Amino acid sequence: MGISDLILMRNCRSCELPGTLLCERCRRRVEDTVVPQRLFAGSLPVHCAVRYESTARSIVLAAKRTGAAECVAVMARLARVALADCLDDLAVDGRICVVPLHSGAKTRAAAGQDLVVAVLRQAMKGLPAPRGQVQIADVLQIRPNRLQQKVLNRQQRAGNVTGNIRASPRTRVQGLNAVIFDDVMTSGATLQAAARAVSARGGLVRAGVVVAYRPWICADLQGRRVSG
Ligand SMILES: [Zn+2]
Numbered sequence: 001m002g003i004s005d006l007i008l009m010r011n012c013r014s015c016e017l018p019g020t021l022l023c024e025r026c027r028r029r030v031e032d033t034v035v036p037q038r039l040f041a042g043s044l045p046v047h048c049a050v051r052y053e054s055t056a057r058s059i060v061l062a063a064k065r066t067g068a069a070e071c072v073a074v075m076a077r078l079a080r081v082a083l084a085d086c087l088d089d090l091a092v093d094g095r096i097c098v099v100p101l102h103s104g105a106k107t108r109a110a111a112g113q114d115l116v117v118a119v120l121r122q123a124m125k126g127l128p129a130p131r132g133q134v135q136i137a138d139v140l141q142i143r144p145n146r147l148q149q150k151v152l153n154r155q156q157r158a159g160n161v162t163g164n165i166r167a168s169p170r171t172r173v174q175g176l177n178a179v180i181f182d183d184v185m186t187s188g189a190t191l192q193a194a195a196r197a198v199s200a201r202g203g204l205v206r207a208g209v210v211v212a213y214r215p216w217i218c219a220d221l222q223g224r225r226v227s228g
Contacts, residue, residue: 013062013071014055021068022059030055031077036085039213041188044180044195046208047086049078051215052184060184060212063119064103067111075115075183075211076122082209083123083181087134090206092177097137097203098124099173101165101182101194104142119211120181137178139171139201140194165193173203180205185213 011018014026030050037048050056056078063071087096102108103115111118120136127134143164167173180194185208195205 013058020070021062021066022070022074026055026058027070027074030059030074034078034081036082037213038085038089039185039188041185041191041195041208044188044192044205044208045089046185046188046191046210046213047082047089048185048210048213049082050212052212053215056212063111063115064107064183065110067113067115072111072115072118073122075119077126078211079119079123079181079209080126082211083179084128086179086207086209087127090177090179092206095133095135095176096206097135097139097173097176097178098209099137099139099178099180099194099198099203101140101180101190102142103183116181116183119183137171137173137176139167139173139198139203141166141168165190165197167197167201167203169201173198173201176203178203178205180208182208182210183212185210 010021012020012023012026015023017023034049039046039048052060059071059074062068063075083098090096098120100114100116100120102117103111107115117136117138124134124136178198180191180198182191185191188208191208191210195208198205
């Protein structure tokens, strides 16, 4: 244990084991059991790696609050599973743009980076090849009150995000296949708003991809899970 470990009080965020923010056993428990889920946000198919609970939740929270590299790396590996599942499912020829839903200011300050973008960049690096041309399209402009989504109910959420997410006119998405990427899906309202914004610029939004979904809020979406 180094001096920085002592200062930061590094304990596994899931089981409290000292010396690391994420112990091997907890990391494995999450990564080895990933089966990508296909849910819906409205009519948008969404590919998710894990449920936002227990160890997976601890890892995401630690990444948001500290930007810890080991937790960001786990999120990236989970994101890669969901992204690969999405690309398999899409099977479109030509370019696919992955559009990140930027982290809010609070997370950016705590994690020292735009966590959603950092996770997506790492996830893309390890994508199994060949998958055609997949690239990140930094298109979305998000107003700050996106941060308060988690305290709102479903109806309030939908209203809150409408008009708060725009696609930049400077970045061309016209006629391009697009996938919206976020870290955690709550009601799906934010993904839907992002999809509308990209569609408004002529982008062809095919799906959403998230690391984790909140099962108690997305429960009614699970009934519409796509089989196979
Ligand atoms: Zn642990």
